[in-house]
Structure formats: C-alpha cells, structure tokens
Amino acid sequence: MSDFDAAAHVAHMETVMALTIDEAWLPSVVANMAATARAAALVMAFELDDHVEPAPVFEP
C-alpha cells in the first residue's frame, strides 16, 4: 500500500459514508488516514495462515 492516496481515499469515502468534511479539517483528516494506512500496511504485509481467525469473544 505504498502508493495509497490518502487524499483520494478521503474524497471518495466522504461521499460513501455520508460525511461532511469542512475544508479546514481536510488536511488533518487526510494525515490521519495516511497514518492509519501506514499502520494497516504493517499488518497486511505479515502473512498469516488461513486458519488464523479473529477471536469472536476475545479471551486472552
């Protein structure tokens, strides 16, 4: 996801999710989206066996 375009994603999802983002907030929302994408990239890059499932009721 190194080519993830946070600004384009935010512009698209703003409509999809029926949000209204004030012009003044936009740089900060885009920066947060980019930070989340970087975090997600770390997770997505780690290959997991198909049998590793999310815990439905998480029990440590």
Add this chain to the structure above:
Amino acid sequence: MSAFDILFRPGHEIAADVRARRVSAREVTEAALDAIEALDGKLNAFTDVTAERAIEEANRVDAAVIGGTAPPLAGVPYAVKNLFDIEGVVTRAGSKINRENPPAAADASLVTRMQKAGAVLIGGVNMGEYAYDFTGENVHDGASLNPHDPARMSGGSSGGSGTAVASGMVALSLGSDTNGSIRVPSSFCGLYGLKPTFGRLSRARTFPFVASLDHLGPIARSPRDLAMAFDALQFPDPDDRHQLTRRSLDAERVLRTGIDGLRIAVAGDYFRSQAGNEALAAVDHVAKALGADREVDLPEVHRARAAAYVITTSESSALHLPRLQSRARDYDPDTRDRFLSGAMVPAAWYVAAQRFRSWFRAEMERLFETVDVILAPSTPFPALLSGTKEVELAGNRVPARPNIGIFAQPISFIGLPVVAVPVWPAGTHLPIGVQVIAPAWREDIALRVAEALHQAGTTAAPVAPIRLQGS
C-alpha cells in the same frame, strides 16, 4: 488530625482508621471536598462533584462501622472517569454531545461494587473526549493538569483520574484503558495503575470506546490500594456479556508473598530503541531492584501496535458514525479528525488486524512459558508540556498524541494484565512509569512485584507537594 493527615495518605490507611473509629468516613469525605475546593480550580480534575451523595455514603459507612461491620474500603474517597454512569448524573464521556443525554438511571456496576466495599464516591472526573486521547486535554472541559508540574499534561485519557489521585483530592480513581489510558496518566502523574486482564471486570453502564479492547481498572498511590479495589471489583456480572468467567483472585491476601522464583525479563528491541533516557533509566532501575537477568524480544510487536491502532480507529468510528454524519462540528477537533478518518477504513484492514491479534496472543503465550514477568516503559518520556503537538522518537519528529501510547498499546491489544509502577529518575522532578506485565489472568503476580518495589522504596507515589491552604 488535620485535613492533610486525614486525606493525604493511601486508601488502605484511611480505611484502617475508619474501621477502628480513629476517624470517621464523614470527616474523610469533608476533607476530600475541602481539598477539591482548594485545589481543583488550579488542576481541573473534577467535572461533577457529588457532594451530597458522598456525605450520605459516608454517613452509611460510619453507621455500619458503629454497627460492627468493617467494609474493606471503609470511607476511602474515590472518583470515576466521567464515562462511568453515576445515578442522577449525565455521563458525558468527555464529550459535548453526550451531555445532552438524560442523567444515568443507575450506577455503573463497578461503582456499585465500590459502594458495597465501603468506598465513598466524590464525583466524576475529566477525560479526553470519548477516551480517544493520551494527553488529558479536552476542548470542552479544559485540560486536567499534572499536579507535579501544572504546566504539563496529566496524560490521558483517564487524565482527571491521574490529577485527582496525584494531588491527594481522592485516594483512588476508576479509569478505563483501551490502549494505555490508565497506564499513561499513571506514568505522567507518578501513580500506580492496574489494567486488569481483558474481560476480567464488568464494563456494564460505562460509555464504550472500542468494545474489542476496552478495560476498566483503578489508579491509586499504593499497590495495596490497587489490590483491595481489584478484590472489591471482581464479580460475575450478568449485565456485561463481554465479561469472561474466571475464578476471582484474592489479590490482597497474596500481596506480600514476595517475588522469589519469578523469572523477570526486560522487553528489548522495539521498547529499548524508542524509549527516551528517562524511560530507559526507569526500566533499568526497576530491573536492577528485581534482579531481572534477561531481555526478551516481543515478536512483531511493532505490528501489534499497528493492529491495535487500526482496530481502535475503525471500531470506535463505526460506533460514532451517526454522530459523525450529523454533527461532526460538536466533537473536539483533536479527536474529530481521527474519528472521521477512522470511518473510512476498509474492512479487510480491520479483519487482518483482528486476525493478527490471535497470532500475537499465541506468540506471547509461548513467550510467557519462559518468563513470568516482562518489564517495559509505560510511556517513551515523562509528562509533556501541555499543548505539545510533536515529539522526537528514535531521532524522528512524530505527532505527540498517538505516540504517547506506543509502549502501552501492544500489551492491552492482547489483554495482558499490567501494573504501572512510578519511578522518579534522578535529575528530574517528573515521574515516569514502568509496566509490570504478567500472563493473562495473573494480576496477582504483577501486584506482588509492585508491592515488593513499593516496600523497597524503588517506586513511590507521593501526593504532589501542593498544600491545602491553611494546613
């Protein structure tokens, strides 16, 4: 006995005196209310002082003691983060929006447990909006300040809890911890904080942040107070479907059983490379006192932190979506933009993060076959100056807000119990916390270690030296 002598000491000492009728719960409660009157204008911990209720609860405790019963937390003054329901009080959860709700119809389950144990609720305390915060700053209610240096952050999101306990206004506070919100204010304010195992304590009638990750727990000035509160708070609650069934621990009974035979390790790599000098010194100080003789690397811990980040932003934003759609303007700007971007997270990222959580749990279970306790800093640095927006981490300038919690976040991600212990490195007036991390369901181990450190004077949680006027 002066107000100072009555109030500014650990809760277990207050309770012992109330049980022995050396002081009444009423006197302790009045001292707490006086302390709030004198101090809170400067520190901004309390959002709702429940004075009338406190006097009634104190009178009931005194009557019970005279009648021959001895509740364990008799007369211990405590506060709750304002996401806990208090009957008759609006649960604001740090927000502007929620204060339009009607007053809570009943107490949170944990408030009921504290009442049964004889503790006296003094009020609700400040927090970061909807708990999405590590600073203690809040645009609606103002920042809760650090009693050890009011120019600095209390830490968040249980910021008012840190402020109220470190200033001595109360002996104990209940907070919540999703990614570090008990451990961060404990670190910044120099306090002991217990984040129990995920699923251990009921969350009924508290306002949620991230259902997959939310924990509740106490902050106090001694490990014994944490143990006594923890013992009082454990019970199977049919009102919380997330709670997991486990045998309750008797933490206070085993508190002084020592640490002989415990295999104690220091967390390496990710933690050592990003910790500031004070954080490194604090961990080394605790490790030396405990004779920790090994270092362990937590597998893929940077990805664990990243996965917790993804789950937090997407799950919390999904909860808030209707409000984000209709009234984003009413949010604190510092949380609003995080929630808005969180509402745009692809499902595959979220599911991958949840699957990674299962993987990381299994890896950490294996690691805990070789050690009993892992030590890690609670925060990379001591309390930041209020308003700090950027910090330096491992040589890089990064945003302050999300990075305060980088050491706390991967641990709560898989629900391990932690006691944060306060260290006072030489050459600074600021404390910093160390996480004592135990295997799942073994809060007793972390509390025993904390007690050993406290007894040896390796860690301490003094009331901040702000004196009551006239005392």
